[in-house]
Structure formats: structure tokens, C-alpha cells
Amino acid sequence: MKYSKIIGTGSYLPAKVLTNYDLEKIVDTSHDWIVSRSGIVERHIAADNEMASDLALQASRRAIEAAGIGADEIDLVIVATTSPDKMFPSTACILQDKLGIRNRGAAFDIQAVCGGFVYALNTADLYIRGGQARTALVVGAEVLSRMLDWTDRTTCVLFGDGAGAVILQASETPGIIAGKLHADGRHQNMLTADGNIRHGEIQGDPFIKMDGQAVFKFAVKVLSEVVEEVLAENNLQGSDISWLVPHQANIRIMEATAKKLGLSMDNVVVTVAHHGNTSSASIPLALDNAVRDGRIKPGQNILLEAVGGGFTWGAVLVRW
Numbered sequence: 001m002k003y004s005k006i007i008g009t010g011s012y013l014p015a016k017v018l019t020n021y022d023l024e025k026i027v028d029t030s031h032d033w034i035v036s037r038s039g040i041v042e043r044h045i046a047a048d049n050e051m052a053s054d055l056a057l058q059a060s061r062r063a064i065e066a067a068g069i070g071a072d073e074i075d076l077v078i079v080a081t082t083s084p085d086k087m088f089p090s091t092a093c094i095l096q097d098k099l100g101i102r103n104r105g106a107a108f109d110i111q112a113v114c115g116g117f118v119y120a121l122n123t124a125d126l127y128i129r130g131g132q133a134r135t136a137l138v139v140g141a142e143v144l145s146r147m148l149d150w151t152d153r154t155t156c157v158l159f160g161d162g163a164g165a166v167i168l169q170a171s172e173t174p175g176i177i178a179g180k181l182h183a184d185g186r187h188q189n190m191l192t193a194d195g196n197i198r199h200g201e202i203q204g205d206p207f208i209k210m211d212g213q214a215v216f217k218f219a220v221k222v223l224s225e226v227v228e229e230v231l232a233e234n235n236l237q238g239s240d241i242s243w244l245v246p247h248q249a250n251i252r253i254m255e256a257t258a259k260k261l262g263l264s265m266d267n268v269v270v271t272v273a274h275h276g277n278t279s280s281a282s283i284p285l286a287l288d289n290a291v292r293d294g295r296i297k298p299g300q301n302i303l304l305e306a307v308g309g310g311f312t313w314g315a316v317l318v319r320w
Contacts, residue, residue, distance in 0.1 A: 004128035004136070005175025006318065008067025008167040011288035012058035013044040013275065020157070029153045039251025043160025043276030046143045051085040053094040055163035056141035059284070060099060067167040069135065074167075075105030076133035078124055080116030080140045080280035082193075083147060084109060091141065105133055112183075113191070114247050114308025116140055116280030117164075118316050121304070122179035124168050125316075139165040140280035147193055149207040158250075159208070160276030164284025174319050177301075180230050181314035182222070190214045191309035219253050219307045224260040226315045227305055234317060238262045240301055242320075243290060247306035248272035248282035257305075269295070279308065296320055 019042045020031035034040055046055065056079055064071055077099075079092040086094075092107040101107075106127075112119040117140040124136040141163035148156045168176070195206025223246070231237060238261045246254050248271055258268050271286045278285060283304050290296045300320045307313035 002129055002131065003171045003174045003176065004125045004168045005171035005173065006166050007169050008063045008065070009165070009284065009288040009291045010059045010062025010064070010066060011162070011164040011285045012055050012062065013162045014046045014050060014055065016045045016047060017042050018045050023157055026150060027153045027156060029157055034157045037252070038158055039272050040158065040276045041273045044162055045145045046161040050143065052081050052083050052141040052143050053085050053091050053098060055143065055161065056091065056095050056139045056165065057098045059141065059163040059165040060095065060137055060139055063137070063165040063167050069167065071099045071101055072104065073135045074099070074101055074137045076124060076127055076136035077101065077107040078110060078120040078136065078138050080110045080112065080120040081142060082111060082113050082116065082279050083143045095139065112308055112312040113310060114249060114277070114279045114282070115306045115310065115312035115314055116308065117283045118179070118304055118306045118314040119181055119312065121166070121168070121176070121316050122181055122314065125176040125179060128168060128170050134170045136168040137165060138168055139163060140282070140284050142279045142281045144208070144279055147206060147208050152207070154212060155208050155210055158277045160278050162275055162278040162281045162285050164281050164288055166284055166287070177317040177319055178230050178234055179314065179316040180226050181312070182226060183310050183312045185310065187218060187311045188309070190218065190311070216250070216253060218311065219249070220256045220260065222311070222313045223257045223305050223307055226313055227257070227261055227303060230303070230315045230317050236301070241267065241303050242300035243267055243269055243296055243302045245269045245283055245287050245290065245302060245304045247308070248275055248286055249277045
């Protein structure tokens, strides 16, 4: 049986840093309030001329370099994003062009909000296992700062911009062990951006709106359930996981999820303090961080999990 394996990671954060102290000057909030409720200290904000594909390009180049391959070997490009460059073409097609990849397999976006990267990674794995691709570039890229109401302290303090990427390649040995994806549209109004484009203009409210308390309770519940589902189907326990790499939304969600699974926070990769919630980019950003600083080592079991608006949620089990 053909498997897929992650052979390279990369990430990119815009140069501009927005701290909690900066936010104190523009909205009724405080550094201590933000940290106590989210764990966030700072976040990165894309420049006016930076699009999601630009962030994705930088992260992709770093992943390609780490994998030791040429861009022309990539025959599948999947970009998870909630903030695409355009309505169409897809950000994946734009990225493919920027990388100089010509007519090699499929390129498309996945929109599952913060669950986007686990959706994209699972999809790429199935492409490779099915023989439709050999080398996939999977990217999470967001410029969520453009979807924020900077007078709404419940949302504008939480989100940031960034991109992370992985190279996934066909392998004779297991890399992606298992993946589980779920969705339930009944909860769509808990986290939403209702604006739409008609006749070239935005209609409705384009900014992120969130029922924070409801999202917190839902996230902890479904993340614990999907992780337990993946572990049970593979005859594993929490103690078999070397690292949990969760969606970096809120430190309290990560702590509550780890506690339910019986995992120490020492085994959780946490980057939310310096990235904020970068939606689909948060897991690959955190993963790249832990790979490059040497925490993640060959042979370890790594569990990725995320929940996002929709609601979508899922988990992917990886043997490094």
C-alpha cells in the first residue's frame, strides 16, 4: 500500500507586529485582559500589498527547500484559506503560477476556516494514497486582519496573519496514519462573517462575529471527541502521542483539550502568544516551529487537531 509522508515544512509571518499594548491605543482593552482570556501577546499583520498568495509563496519556498525537492516535482497544490486573493481564480492556482509550476496536476482551495489545514492535509493524503499525486504542497495562508472590525474588542484582539506549508510525498512507510473530518452546519451562526459580494461591492457585514463562550464550549467538546476517535481506531492512548499540535486559537481551549486527553502541556506545541489565531495557517506555523527547533523527531507520533467556523473540525495522526 502506498502511504504519504511529510518531508518538509515551512512558515512565514509578515514583518509588522501588533502587540497588545498597541491595541490598547485603538480599542477598549488591555494587555492583561487579552492574555488572561486568550494567551495572546502579539500578532503579525500583512502589509497593504501582501495577499494570501504572497504569504503562501514564502512559506512554500521554505518547505520546498526543507524537503530538498524542486518546485517542478509538485503535482498537487492545496491552499486552505478563508481570505483568498480573489473570488477566483483560486489562491492555489495563483500560488502555483508564482512557484513556476506548469500544468502539473490539480490546484485548488479548501475553505473550512480554522479547520482548513487538517481538511487540506487529509485530502492530499487521499490523493497520494489513491495514486493521483506523488508530491503535494499543502498550505494554510490567511490575511484575516482585513476581516476584522477594529472597534470590536471581542474579535480584533484574537486574529493575525501568516502562512505555513508542508510537502507531502508518496512513501513506502506510513507517515499520515489516519485522519478524521467532521462538520455540522447547525452551528454556523456561532462564528461567522456574513458579507458577500454583489455587483463588485460588499453587501452585509464582512467582519468576523463570534459568540466566544459558545465557541469555547463547542471546541473543547468536539476536539476531545475527534482526538479520542482517531486514537481508538488506531489502538493508541494519549500517552502514545509525543506532541499535540492544535489549532492556535486560544490557550484556554488548548489547556482544556489537553486535560481531557490526559496530556501534559509539556507535550503541546503552543505558539499562540506570538501568532494569535491565524486560522488555517496556525497548525502548519506551529508544526514548522517545533520541527525546526528540534522538538519533533523521527519516529514520534504527532497529532494535529482543529475546529473552525461551519462548524468544521478534524484530526490527523502523523508518524514523523
